[in-house]
Amino acid sequence: MNELIQFFTTNKEMIFIVILMIFVGVEVIGKVPAVLHTPLMSGANAIHGVVIVGAILLMLNAEPDNYLSLILGTIAVFLGTLNVVGGFVVTDRMLEMFKKKK
Amino acid sequence: MNELIQFFTTNKEMIFIVILMIFVGVEVIGKVPAVLHTPLMSGANAIHGVVIVGAILLMLNAEPDNYLSLILGTIAVFLGTLNVVGGFVVTDRMLEMFKKKK
Amino acid sequence: MNLEIQHIIYLIASVTFIMGLKMLSNAKTARNGNLLAAAGMIAAIITAIFFHEGEVKPIIYGLIFGAIALGTVVGWLTAKKVQMTKMPELVSLFNGMGGACAALIGLVEFHHNVGDPTSIGIILAGMIIGSVSFSGSMIAWAKLNGTLKNAIRLPKYNILNTVILIGLVLYAVYIVWSGTASEMHLYLLFAAAIVYGILFVIPIGGADMPVVISLLNSFTGLAAAFGGFLYGNQVMLTGGILVGSAGTLLTLVMCKAMNRPLFNVIFGAFGEGAAVASSGGPQGNIKEVGPSDLAVQLNYSKKVIIVPGYGLAVAQAQHTIKELETILEERGVDVSYAIHPVAGRMPGHMNVLLAESNVDYDKLKEMEDVNPEFTQTDVVLVVGANDVVNPAAKTDPSSPIYGMPILDVENAKTCIVNKRSMNAGYAGIENELFFRDKTSMLFGDAKKVLTELVTELKALD
Amino acid sequence: MNLEIQHIIYLIASVTFIMGLKMLSNAKTARNGNLLAAAGMIAAIITAIFFHEGEVKPIIYGLIFGAIALGTVVGWLTAKKVQMTKMPELVSLFNGMGGACAALIGLVEFHHNVGDPTSIGIILAGMIIGSVSFSGSMIAWAKLNGTLKNAIRLPKYNILNTVILIGLVLYAVYIVWSGTASEMHLYLLFAAAIVYGILFVIPIGGADMPVVISLLNSFTGLAAAFGGFLYGNQVMLTGGILVGSAGTLLTLVMCKAMNRPLFNVIFGAFGEGAAVASSGGPQGNIKEVGPSDLAVQLNYSKKVIIVPGYGLAVAQAQHTIKELETILEERGVDVSYAIHPVAGRMPGHMNVLLAESNVDYDKLKEMEDVNPEFTQTDVVLVVGANDVVNPAAKTDPSSPIYGMPILDVENAKTCIVNKRSMNAGYAGIENELFFRDKTSMLFGDAKKVLTELVTELKALD
Numbered sequence A, B: 001m002n003e004l005i006q007f008f009t010t011n012k013e014m015i016f017i018v019i020l021m022i023f024v025g026v027e028v029i030g031k032v033p034a035v036l037h038t039p040l041m042s043g044a045n046a047i048h049g050v051v052i053v054g055a056i057l058l059m060l061n062a063e064p065d066n067y068l069s070l071i072l073g074t075i076a077v078f079l080g081t082l083n084v085v086g087g088f089v090v091t092d093r094m095l096e097m098f099k100k101k102k
Numbered sequence C, D: 001m002n003l004e005i006q007h008i009i010y011l012i013a014s015v016t017f018i019m020g021l022k023m024l025s026n027a028k029t030a031r032n033g034n035l036l037a038a039a040g041m042i043a044a045i046i047t048a049i050f051f052h053e054g055e056v057k058p059i060i061y062g063l064i065f066g067a068i069a070l071g072t073v074v075g076w077l078t079a080k081k082v083q084m085t086k087m088p089e090l091v092s093l094f095n096g097m098g099g100a101c102a103a104l105i106g107l108v109e110f111h112h113n114v115g116d117p118t119s120i121g122i123i124l125a126g127m128i129i130g131s132v133s134f135s136g137s138m139i140a141w142a143k144l145n146g147t148l149k150n151a152i153r154l155p156k157y158n159i160l161n162t163v164i165l166i167g168l169v170l171y172a173v174y175i176v177w178s179g180t181a182s183e184m185h186l187y188l189l190f191a192a193a194i195v196y197g198i199l200f201v202i203p204i205g206g207a208d209m210p211v212v213i214s215l216l217n218s219f220t221g222l223a224a225a226f227g228g229f230l231y232g233n234q235v236m237l238t239g240g241i242l243v244g245s246a247g248t249l250l251t252l253v254m255c256k257a258m259n260r261p262l263f264n265v266i267f268g269a270f271g272e273g274a275a276v277a278s279s280g281g282p283q284g285n286i287k288e289v290g291p292s293d294l295a296v297q298l299n300y301s302k303k304v305i306i307v308p309g310y311g312l313a314v315a316q317a318q319h320t321i322k323e324l325e326t327i328l329e330e331r332g333v334d335v336s337y338a339i340h341p342v343a344g345r346m347p348g349h350m351n352v353l354l355a356e357s358n359v360d361y362d363k364l365k366e367m368e369d370v371n372p373e374f375t376q377t378d379v380v381l382v383v384g385a386n387d388v389v390n391p392a393a394k395t396d397p398s399s400p401i402y403g404m405p406i407l408d409v410e411n412a413k414t415c416i417v418n419k420r421s422m423n424a425g426y427a428g429i430e431n432e433l434f435f436r437d438k439t440s441m442l443f444g445d446a447k448k449v450l451t452e453l454v455t456e457l458k459a460l461d
């Protein structure tokens, strides 16, 4: 219990940010037309590609002799990139379709 | 400039929270019907009554012999209370009206 | 430990504020939202007092509780006693109190923080905004309750105000840089801010007060937020910012509904409008109708739409009009109300007013929905409304209300307008509608006339 | 200094994500929103690499850049080459990659943090969620591209899954408490998570995949957020949480559109539905119509509404249908398309499809708007749609799609249904509409039949 409160106070801003982000996330989606569900999903998918930052940090902090870490890390970066690049490009292509009609 | 960056990093969470709050504030109002403008305004008015917390802290930290501070502080607390209590009660009364019809 | 608990409760309170505001923007949840926020507020206040770290003299607690007790009683009573239509004033008053509170905090904290430019900056910012919000709200309040009837305009007031504002800011900046400890400067700045607040609001017409109040509202929020920064107090910060941003948006939304760009509100384009208007005298001649004839006409019509306006509120005729509605309904007449978004003096004014006399919610029709219906309407009964049915908004680009969407009452078969005289409405302009052939005027105080109308109707069978 | 800059850029990036997502939910701004978010992402990545504090071996940079370069090329090409209708699969695939990335991070970081329960907890949470999202997405992908045709259900799979899930959590908790350093446990947990992901998705019908993908999407977001907590990295945290919450809500919104409670999606109420359906054989007898007769009928009708469905996508007949539209329009027939929110296999599937052949945006009518129009419609042409026009949704409470709003095609004077056979649609149920008197079937592949129809029409003058 005490640990929990401890954890809470050290990260209280972080936690509040998390709560706010949840609000924002929900609010933002709120009133989206069915047509945009797929592009939106795809866009969100691209955004969580930000996990690649984690993979990069992992690599930067890895000991150069710990091959397993390096290999896994490299793969992680690769996969993350796929998520980011692929995600944004696909979304853009979907939206291209809608744009036409504007 | 450097000071600015300094200030920024020390308060970066706070600043981010501020930005998020702005988003939330805007999003929340977003789609409010004209009818609710007044109660909403009144409700918001009550919420900024939170400034009373500042007045209270002021009092709690005031030196008991600094009469000016004490007097001003007490007035501040009084005014803050007016804002809070009056604000919420008036809002509630306004909404009471609408409730009737539900 | 106390600190931890503080943080947790403050965080929860901040969330209740967000939730509360969100719920407030939806008719069904609004009331609970308000209560939720109130609960959060109480929690925050209690926390601030009881989980404070460090030694505090009982006398201070005494003062705090005394002030809170007194404030609660006064606030509660005024809020409970005020009548519906006086509420905007009251909101303005309370908002001013909040601003003053912020200002006082600034005044007191100043000398504690001399030498720390950041804090001083924050303090002065909060103090200035608070003061402006305070004096501004007081003026707005005076204007709304009629103490201060019409817009007072110093020559070139716009330039003047801008100059003062700039001066204000520069002075504050100077105080921060110089790092001076002199209270003199502080109080001068305070006074200047107060003056600016007055000059800021005084030239603005009463009709724009709701917008101004909403704006000052967000100012106070901002002031509170600065306080939050000063004390590193999260709930103040978040609550303040939330109101600051929400208030600003709300202000814009309200302007949109009134079709008045915020710029015009502040720099008073209405003034010019009024000037123009006063010049144009009555055009053509008008038809009059008496209660008895009208009673007959209403009695035999199928569909009647009532257009309530500010006058209905002034006359406090909401109960009489409800009575009228009931009788007509009994006679098989289909009666409904056309609510213009800015009818009255505050958004939702008419809804609140009619709700007071238990008019059925479904009978209140928003402008967009009702406008198409006028063509199938036999009689439109305009009670104390003027600007919101003024065709000039569509036809006359020179008119100050040009572009404001209006209720198309002229599409109805006949249009009865009740007002006391040929005087203008808030925009201070002639209304050509009164001179249309379809229109006949029913002069007199709304309450009086409507009561007669009801008696006539009763007599009719 | 680097650190400061990092913070600032991360903060900006986080804001671009929010703005981007917000803009994405409005047709006008959507595309720019996507680009904005992408810009923020690039900034974040560059910052992570170049503003890193501390010594880094060049080899490592080499690996990073190599991986990014390769990933960019592969990602870019696949995304560019894929055809519209295969996009949901691809989204699922990329989502899986993100999940895997998060899982790998967990695998590697574990041994760095042994002894610090909080970190280990965060790591495991991220790893588990990432793995589930990975394997789950792979299955979803396989299902959508047909590799895995129908729902595979182990006996009592629901209970089984729940048990495994609980086991998973308990095991993780054990690892955290025990503070063990053994990688063995870690990899076991990893494997278990992968298995769970598979079992979680495999029983769910292909029709529900978009929903599942959206759900897994928010999972990956969550995993990313845990990563953010682990590294105290704000942009990861905010980006992750944002997607987590937005994704969850989006999932619910999608379920609502398909009128399938999320619970049913996950615990597969559709399965039962299918079972029921397969039992019911064809009822009554059907009318058929040939392209030539239909051509005449269309030619002489005033108002035609086309109801596109999944079949149109399968047949890739979007261009042919556009051609048909143009010809009919030339003949003075008023043609429009009725778009059911869940027609096809992904939300907006039909819009995307028809957009490909430049159908005018205004001709695509949402269900709510078009339903009243059917009564004044001479011919409704249902092309490869089935469930979305199945009256059972209204009439038969036992039907798995009961309660789903449908297009009221039966209100039209005549209804032509084009499909290849009498086979069921995705819900796997009979469609009584085909047996109505007003309905006549036009069998054959949509593209083939429509082309014939067009030639016939051309021949008509």
Ligand SMILES: NC(=O)c1ccc[n+]([C@@H]2O[C@H](COP(=O)([O-])OP(=O)(O)OC[C@H]3O[C@@H](n4cnc5c(N)ncnc54)[C@H](OP(=O)(O)O)[C@@H]3O)[C@@H](O)[C@H]2O)c1
Pocket (backbone or CB within 6 Å): C206, C207, C208, C209, C210, C211, C258, C308, C309, C310, C311, C312, C314, C315, C341, C342, C343, C344, C345, C346, C347, C348, C349, C383, C384, C385, C386, C387, C388, C389, C418, C419, C420, C421, C422, C423, C424, C425, C426, C427, C444, C445, C446, C447
């Ligand atoms: N709703 C808002 O949020 C809001 C906010 C700010 C400003 N405004 C402005 O206020 C105006 C509202 O338009 P409105 O048509 O409702 O009101 P209005 O244009 O101000 O007209 C009210 C009319 O009621 C008549 N009246 C006054 N007392 C009366 C009584 N006792 N019995 C009968 N009639 C009486 C007055 O004419 P006599 O003097 O001849 O009787 C006056 O012409 C708009 O210009 C709007 O922009 C609205």
Ligand SMILES: NC(=O)c1ccc[n+]([C@@H]2O[C@H](COP(=O)([O-])OP(=O)(O)OC[C@H]3O[C@@H](n4cnc5c(N)ncnc54)[C@H](OP(=O)(O)O)[C@@H]3O)[C@@H](O)[C@H]2O)c1
Pocket (backbone or CB within 6 Å): D206, D207, D208, D209, D210, D211, D258, D308, D309, D310, D311, D312, D314, D315, D341, D342, D343, D344, D345, D346, D347, D348, D349, D383, D384, D385, D386, D387, D388, D389, D418, D419, D420, D421, D422, D423, D424, D425, D426, D427, D444, D445, D446, D447
């Ligand atoms: N849109 C979404 O987001 C989404 C997501 C998940 C699930 N779903 C579900 O998918 C379904 C969509 O309904 P729907 O009516 O669009 O599709 P559907 O109910 O799946 O029916 C498609 C019909 O098209 C016919 N067809 C297939 N290929 C064809 C071809 N080449 N030419 C002509 N016809 C062809 C099939 O009949 P034959 O085999 O006899 O030709 C089938 O009956 C709904 O159940 C919905 O809940 C939608």
